[in-house]
Amino acid sequence: MRQRILVIGGLAAGPAAASKAKRTNRDADVVLFEQGEHISSGICEVPYFIGRSITDAEKLSPLNPLNFERTRGVKVHVLHRVEEIHPVQKKATVRDLYHNKTLQFEYDKLILATGSQAKAIGLAGEEARNVFHVKSLADGFAMKHFIDEEKPKHAVIIGGGYVAMEMCEAFGMQGMETTLLHRDDLPMSRLETESRKIVLEELVKNSIRFQARRIIKAFKTDATGKVTDVVTDAGSVPADLVLLAIGVAPNVELAKSVRAQLGSFGGVLTDQHQITSVDSIYAAGDCCEVKNLVNNRWMYAPLATYAARQGWTAGEHAAGGSAVFKGGIRAIAVKVFGIEVASVGLSSTEAEASGFHPVMDYIVGDSKISFYPGSEKIHIISIADKKSGRLIGANVAGGSGSVLRANILGVAIQQKMTMDEVSKLDLIYAPPFSPLWDPILTAAHQLRKQTGSVK
Amino acid sequence: MRQRILVIGGLAAGPAAASKAKRTNRDADVVLFEQGEHISSGICEVPYFIGRSITDAEKLSPLNPLNFERTRGVKVHVLHRVEEIHPVQKKATVRDLYHNKTLQFEYDKLILATGSQAKAIGLAGEEARNVFHVKSLADGFAMKHFIDEEKPKHAVIIGGGYVAMEMCEAFGMQGMETTLLHRDDLPMSRLETESRKIVLEELVKNSIRFQARRIIKAFKTDATGKVTDVVTDAGSVPADLVLLAIGVAPNVELAKSVRAQLGSFGGVLTDQHQITSVDSIYAAGDCCEVKNLVNNRWMYAPLATYAARQGWTAGEHAAGGSAVFKGGIRAIAVKVFGIEVASVGLSSTEAEASGFHPVMDYIVGDSKISFYPGSEKIHIISIADKKSGRLIGANVAGGSGSVLRANILGVAIQQKMTMDEVSKLDLIYAPPFSPLWDPILTAAHQLRKQTGSVK
Numbered sequence: 001m002r003q004r005i006l007v008i009g010g011l012a013a014g015p016a017a018a019s020k021a022k023r024t025n026r027d028a029d030v031v032l033f034e035q036g037e038h039i040s041s042g043i044c045e046v047p048y049f050i051g052r053s054i055t056d057a058e059k060l061s062p063l064n065p066l067n068f069e070r071t072r073g074v075k076v077h078v079l080h081r082v083e084e085i086h087p088v089q090k091k092a093t094v095r096d097l098y099h100n101k102t103l104q105f106e107y108d109k110l111i112l113a114t115g116s117q118a119k120a121i122g123l124a125g126e127e128a129r130n131v132f133h134v135k136s137l138a139d140g141f142a143m144k145h146f147i148d149e150e151k152p153k154h155a156v157i158i159g160g161g162y163v164a165m166e167m168c169e170a171f172g173m174q175g176m177e178t179t180l181l182h183r184d185d186l187p188m189s190r191l192e193t194e195s196r197k198i199v200l201e202e203l204v205k206n207s208i209r210f211q212a213r214r215i216i217k218a219f220k221t222d223a224t225g226k227v228t229d230v231v232t233d234a235g236s237v238p239a240d241l242v243l244l245a246i247g248v249a250p251n252v253e254l255a256k257s258v259r260a261q262l263g264s265f266g267g268v269l270t271d272q273h274q275i276t277s278v279d280s281i282y283a284a285g286d287c288c289e290v291k292n293l294v295n296n297r298w299m300y301a302p303l304a305t306y307a308a309r310q311g312w313t314a315g316e317h318a319a320g321g322s323a324v325f326k327g328g329i330r331a332i333a334v335k336v337f338g339i340e341v342a343s344v345g346l347s348s349t350e351a352e353a354s355g356f357h358p359v360m361d362y363i364v365g366d367s368k369i370s371f372y373p374g375s376e377k378i379h380i381i382s383i384a385d386k387k388s389g390r391l392i393g394a395n396v397a398g399g400s401g402s403v404l405r406a407n408i409l410g411v412a413i414q415q416k417m418t419m420d421e422v423s424k425l426d427l428i429y430a431p432p433f434s435p436l437w438d439p440i441l442t443a444a445h446q447l448r449k450q451t452g453s454v455k
Numbered sequence: 456m457r458q459r460i461l462v463i464g465g466l467a468a469g470p471a472a473a474s475k476a477k478r479t480n481r482d483a484d485v486v487l488f489e490q491g492e493h494i495s496s497g498i499c500e501v502p503y504f505i506g507r508s509i510t511d512a513e514k515l516s517p518l519n520p521l522n523f524e525r526t527r528g529v530k531v532h533v534l535h536r537v538e539e540i541h542p543v544q545k546k547a548t549v550r551d552l553y554h555n556k557t558l559q560f561e562y563d564k565l566i567l568a569t570g571s572q573a574k575a576i577g578l579a580g581e582e583a584r585n586v587f588h589v590k591s592l593a594d595g596f597a598m599k600h601f602i603d604e605e606k607p608k609h610a611v612i613i614g615g616g617y618v619a620m621e622m623c624e625a626f627g628m629q630g631m632e633t634t635l636l637h638r639d640d641l642p643m644s645r646l647e648t649e650s651r652k653i654v655l656e657e658l659v660k661n662s663i664r665f666q667a668r669r670i671i672k673a674f675k676t677d678a679t680g681k682v683t684d685v686v687t688d689a690g691s692v693p694a695d696l697v698l699l700a701i702g703v704a705p706n707v708e709l710a711k712s713v714r715a716q717l718g719s720f721g722g723v724l725t726d727q728h729q730i731t732s733v734d735s736i737y738a739a740g741d742c743c744e745v746k747n748l749v750n751n752r753w754m755y756a757p758l759a760t761y762a763a764r765q766g767w768t769a770g771e772h773a774a775g776g777s778a779v780f781k782g783g784i785r786a787i788a789v790k791v792f793g794i795e796v797a798s799v800g801l802s803s804t805e806a807e808a809s810g811f812h813p814v815m816d817y818i819v820g821d822s823k824i825s826f827y828p829g830s831e832k833i834h835i836i837s838i839a840d841k842k843s844g845r846l847i848g849a850n851v852a853g854g855s856g857s858v859l860r861a862n863i864l865g866v867a868i869q870q871k872m873t874m875d876e877v878s879k880l881d882l883i884y885a886p887p888f889s890p891l892w893d894p895i896l897t898a899a900h901q902l903r904k905q906t907g908s909v910k
Contacts, residue, residue: 044884044885044886045824045886048827048886048887053827053828053887054826054827054886056826059826293881303884304884304891305881305882305884305891308891326879328881329881330881331881331882331883332883332885333883333885333888334885335885335887335888340887340888342883344883369500371509371511371514372503372508372509373508400855401856401859403883403885403888403889404856404859404860404862404863404888405859406883407859407863407882407883407893408859408862408863408866410880410881410882410883411863411866411867411870411880412866414880414881415866415870415872417870424764424781425865425866425869426748426760426783426784426785426786426865426869427760427786427862427865428786428787428788428797428799428858428861428862428865429499429758429759429760430499430787430788430789430790430858431499431500431503431509432503432508432790432795433788433790433795433858433859434858436759436760436763438862
């Protein structure tokens, strides 16, 4: 009998898993269920579509399920919700939402790719038609439509992480007066203080009104059901449009129903083949936690790169291959108006919490030789473990080239290089591209003085 | 008695060595000799000064010897030429060129930092006043003066390496009709064919007249002693200005006189402390060969980064420290008009010659997601050893971010990573900075298929 592999979820990890499974075992019967209408729609581009850096809506369009079927050989059922999984009988109960009937599917292997959802704030009014998330392409199109039709003047963003930063820029570029309400002193809680100050400065420079240490108390709505004001513990802010960007949480109802082991962040735990604690059930993408390669602990890092890699791994292994996904270093970046902000590895707080003895240094360097046209400042906060001398984390913020420099440090982190080794790297020098000592070398040279790695 | 360290040469490695020696041993008597008038003048910026990307001549100015003495505690003798070294008596005979008298200096340690010189072509007329090199700041100022005064219309560049490329851009930006005469089919012989084609395309696009496979036969001069035409084996090219950029050779007269061991490229060979084969004599900078960390063979790579590191190493070790310089991977880049061109590690030819079994792949990726404004093409030629699967070399050419991506591959080369490991690197994805799979990952993913590292 043909092997049957069921894949639940059609956004990122699911299609990756299904395609890879089919490529790995051409004889397998691979079936993908998606409760929505579309599959494989990218949401990372939504902020740039709202901000009009990307104007062609076609580019964001999801894959056509029929095309996907035809080109990948995967059977796709959109508008199908998997309601129950029976791990002993290896069966799934699936509701066809269009015909509203229930179907049974047997499986040899099942892959959970149920994704994540935007966190709710738990206040009346958050379902109003001018309150948005950026969690799906539909969210993006709805917000775009609302902005085009109703021309909101005052936007309020609640949050302060990566998506909030991207949306500050998107709204700012649309000429909206934008207020950012944040629970903490400085935006981007995961970054180091120096980076967060740089981000705040850039926001303020671009007329974003940052309100620190705000607790959201209520949404004031009008007769048409729109929010008109966001009420905080320190006064009210008028709002024609509200964006909630307080993070996402893994969708784990199905995983819970089969008693798959979850981690402390609420995501599914898997081995390196993406196999859960339940026989023949895999998980991949935003519903999972990810092993952090620096401290070997679980983290919740719902990134597109991990979703794709976990999907491939689950799909290939389920179909008989030997793929492995070991984890990541949370390599992440955001554009905040004119600057690049990137982070790789552990924060100093995470480092401390996971038993390292972090030492830090902050340097400012030049992206090119300082008197070459277009030279910009590059700020590097690097974090090492005092005892081993290993680089374990870094923030890079500033001009063009910050993100790619963060990647260089990211490779060093993944290779468990010491600051002494990083300081001796052979990096390119040429006036249009780097000063004689790239800021990375300056950072490493400084920080190694604080570690045990200097002879 | 105080330790005395003599340093010969004041351009890059010499001042680095002298400063570091003094910092390492505050009691040492450190003396630097330079036969010219200036010390520590940078020449890497000269092409950008000629091309007017850098307009402030002050920025190029050399260090004032008196300032250097005062701030570093090093005794500086400019216009002093070391004429003889007596390694048994540990003495140097030095000519004071200003007073034209001879002095004797005893030493405990001596550091040769005698640099390199532009290769001559060996034809009558190459000393004409409109024939230039780019080997010193004086060359740069002389050329700038000539261009400003005589407004040459036709420039001829003989060569085809990094300096020739920089000068094509510099002359092009001055509106000169520029002809590049090259001995080979394509410019930049050290790069792979695909990169060289990209470079040629960019030159042609910017109106540089490239003449391939040309042998220079003669310089035709006029009554005023200026070259008017460059005569090749395939016709004559009119020239108001000629630039000779056919490479540099190490200055090793003094090293030879003490019978220091030289390598096959004619440079001085040293150990990891920069000690030559002669007792108590060190060498650093362009007069030395450098150990290539990829194939563990000597190479001649007269780069500013190596000069500084070798200088520091020699200075520190001579003064009693334990510094080490292990070598480099020849990380190098050039801007050719609108594109970045970088090379790290071995070329396929070098790889073959040093016992590897090179396999190569060429990919074209996007610098950002393809539909994000400003996204540019990034071309990567990667070279791996088939047997070990190790990345051993790469060219990266194209849009903004090519050079920093070459550095990422450079770190992977230095860490002896396999293509499989490179393909699994956690690199940042964000639409304004990278596609979901950075071109580096695409390159690695492709090339690993040709190596033994895929399971």
